[in-house]
Amino acid sequence: MAILDDSIRAQVVEFFQDLAGPVRLVMFTQESNCELCPETRQLVEEIGELSDKITVEVHDYVADRARADELGIDKVPAIAVIGAEDYGVRLYGIPAGYEFTSFVHAIRSVAAGTTDLGAEVEAELAQVAEPLHLQVFVTPTCPYCPQAVVMAHQMAIASPYIRADMIEATEFPELSMKYQVMGVPRTVINEIVHIEGAAPLGMMMDRIREALQHSGEVAA
């Protein structure tokens, strides 16, 4: 049985109508110990049917470990959304509920390789010259979360040094525990800076500067 009903499929087809370029959805799954891997895989495959610009690649996390390492993927289910290049856009856990929105936005942004962040922010992010890792913890029932995820993903597109993960907190409880996630969205930048809630772009940029400054101090 299809995961996506006809009305959602129609909406997504329309949303994908002007996809600017090809997108590869590279999905990692695992035979056991991954409750939502089969459903995530089905979702990815159904999405792949909704535009001829999208191709789907499914790998086994255990058998294709080398490929996973290459893409920096360290847990499953995982989806790497790759366009003309690999911008570092990742989704861990099933992008269901409200996160479905984050997923289709990731596809559209990666297809174009452009962002909605505005010229100033793009210019500033283009100056980033050290690795920046944004981990956005979400739950599928959080209406405020997609905004944080989409913003992080677009930041990854804006800079080769930035990678951005959506992490579905309920599927990765040990990671949620590690970062003391007790509310979502919660964005962790380079393990050091934490942001509670869906921060507007400007506030997010402030915290990114803070993280960069911090890592600069550590380096010095």
Added chain:
Amino acid sequence: MKMSSSFALTPLGGGEEEAAPALYDLIILGGGPAGLTAAIYAGRAALKTLVLLGTSPGGQAASTETVENFPGFPDGVGGAELARRMQEQAERFGAETVADAATAVDFSAPPFTVKTFSRTYRARSVIVATGAVPKRLGVPGEAAFWGRGISTCATCDGFFYRGKKVAVVGGGDSAVDEALVLTKYADQVFVIHRRDQLRATRIYQDRAFANPKIRFIWDTVVEEIVGDRVVTGVRLRNVKTGEQSLLDVDGVFIYIGMQPATDLFKGQLALDEWGYILTDRQRHTSVPGVFAAGDVQDYLYRQVVVAAASGAIAAMEAEKFLGEFPHPKIALEKGKEGAVC
């Protein structure tokens, strides 16, 4: 736990392609039904319009699962879906939308100044549609533990309290409804209410009283939220006996009503004693050229359809104001960007 059965497209802060020009005919603060409806009307009136979507695009509507009473949707419509369509409609008529929020405003003289996290805009008129946000307790510990055991969204954060004890503060529909949501996760849910009976509708009350996980603590207020790195408890006071106590909980969910999001406008717009923006029937505020719509000026109805209608009124009045505005006519012509007075 399977939460993956639902898939829907929800609204997001869109964003502009180029650096935005500094001067707009109209800036709308807020991307809920009031702001977006105002944007539809302003766009159709060919006003150069910018919508700052704020921190929660779609507003309260976007977090409402189903809106059953918006005309034209006999089967109901997802709140997020409805907001997404409104935003699309506004954009179709040329309104720009940006995922940013105002951090400071200057309404002392036109053109008005609106600062956001990332830039400064100017506008010849403004519609404030920033809505209402959950009221905070205003007690020690609340700010320090926000996001570390304090939440206002049980559906978002309930998962993190599996097998734990949580307190819900409040006695209205939201408090009781969210307490019921939390029983799916937590072992015990304390509902702390300042009165000796609930305000919630009967159906919620019956469900809550029947739920073995829920315990009511009546006539009691929270005086402090205590914790270490995260919340560990609440300090309580019985309003009748004055007796104080400490209740061990891992989380606190606050539902003591809504308050208008008007901090930014204090001292610039006339507010009532509860902080709502004072408007006349045409949604004029105390400053000519600044209008207010939706829950930020409505403590009575708080309905999507009422907010939308009030946004339409504000936009029509803004259009009228701009037409009458004696100042630089030239800047009213669409496409004349950055005309400075």
